[in-house]
Amino acid sequence: MPATRNIQVLSLVATSLAALSVPATVLGAEALYVAGFGGSTQKAFEEQIIPGFEARTGAKVTYVPGNSTDTLAKLIAQKSKEDVSIAMLDDGQMSQAVEQNLCMPLPAFPMLNDIYPKARMSGGKAVGFGFYATGLGYNKGVFAKNGWATPTSWNDLGDPKYKGKVSIAPISSYGMMALVMIARANGGNEEKIEPGFEAMAKKVSPNVLAWEASPATMAQMFQTGEAALIVWGNTRVQPVVDQGAPVAFVYPKEGAVLGMVTACVINGGPKPKLAQRFLEEVLSPAAQVQLAKWAALGPTNSKAKLEPDVARNVVYGPDQVGALVPLDWSVINLKRPDWTKRWNREVER
Template sequence: MKLNRLIALCLTAGASMFAIEAHAAGDLNIICSADPEVCDVMKAAFEKQSDIKVNMVRLSAGETYAKIRAEARNPKTDLWWAGTGDPHMQAADEGLTQEYKSPLFDQLQGWAQKQAESSGFKTVGVYAGALGWGYNTEILAKKGLKEPKCWADLLDPSYKGEIQIANPNSSGTAYNTLATLVQIMGEDKAFDYLAKLNGNISQYTKSGSAPVKAAARGEATIGIVFMHDAVAQTVAGFPIKTVAPCEGTGYEIGSMSIIKGARNLDNAKKWYDWALSAEAQSHMKEGKSFQLPSNKNAEIPKEAPRFEAIKLIDYDFKTYGSSEKRKALLSRWDKDIGAQAN
């Protein structure tokens, strides 16, 4: 009897352990650095076609980078989806993410493939979008302000307190802006420009898309953002006009990375491959996401700003995606701009 009872207990314990392992095999912990609406759309679409339960948290790209650095010895995240590519590159540079080459690699646009190759396949491009701004046409007309068409125009004293931009420490969008201006003007001139621009900034937000949302609500006149974020507000019915700066502008490669030490690695790879598919990327427009998808066969939203219509710089993702360059630029921004911020 004792032996039979012992066997029964062992079988019960084994079954319990199996149940725990089976449950764990069905989990995936993701940080999403896109807008909440598209995060929700992608989560729902993936769960619909798989038996994997997605636990998703929404954080800005800068916040995510800081989080996975802090948790490097005991990762709680399996995969990081979306957000500007610079912090993804920085995470790769520091060994916080792991190498993975998807079977769908050959289906991707050249800029997405280059992102992967330059990171040693520790990240990959999932979408792209150009930097610019959106302004509220009704407020502009009411206040008698001229249309800002160029970076230089944003320094006009008439825009004092009218502009919002994110903080580059928390926002990948704002770091991309900082790196873009440095590449257009040179570092010293770019920081001179930012010091003058600071006089016109009403708020440095945490999220990269928040400035144009504030403009849509009438809380600001101009929001410096990726152009697709401004387009999203126009599509939603707000009086927002999107601008591509006349001098030229940078762009983002929204990226995806598997965290080194991911507890649910197989499931992370399943999301990774799915998220690079034309089918998955065609879902993004359902979340009012108007970026250019990285899969050549994905449907491009008709409202998406096209690269061929924008004067783009040859953005150096390798240099400005390095940890050393990021630390140097942010340190100078904190000292020269952040300390003087309104």
């Protein structure tokens, strides 16, 4: 997700900035402060990746979870006095971080040659460490009960039969991807967004039960069938499947959005060399396997080898990676403020 004038969330920073403050006891000679994702990704790092890194380096890694929008806002607010050494963000927000000069150039380590080209972000300052696909999730129980066929298109979100059964996150999250992909499904694109707004306002919005920002609430609504058709990532749908719910992820015929969780070494942050070592650890085949197993993130390192029972639940291999649709975040970020105002006025009202 030109100069980024679109960080409107900064007005919220004053109340939450303390969450990114590092205690004095952490700022020792070998301390590393990592701002990352919560949920299964946090668990994978804290239980599978960080302990080995600490044992090999003698470092103390403090992992503080948060969503990408809030983390980005806090990093911007702390610019030039950063406590963070490594930041992990969704690709849209990471593109904004790079535009804000928050990231150092990537170190020239050989492992980068093994990273899929789609995971190397433009500018050479950030890199994807996990792929995911954004598409449609549906509750198979509700669909079977109503005699509905499996959804196949982004335009299905606007089918009147799903009135009151659709849930989408706001435009600051999955809503943006839905807007762009519905525009593409109707002859538009990032440069020509009008078909997306027209379909979202006139067809999709009347079907929406909730513009749900909370992953936990979305998961509950999805699991119970209160929300039977949603826009979500495969990494979000899979844990609900693992809990035994009758849900599934769909790659729409127009394509699922290429999603990445990304990382960069923070410009001006403490311990940059140690941070670079941590980034190498995250991109290693061993760590990539753990992220696939525990967080359903598809490997961005082409040398990572997954067992079949893991591979079938993630984006894996050159064919699947190549099939995902990348979004033009440079265009989206430039137009985000205007689109957000229009969304709030016409779509999520």
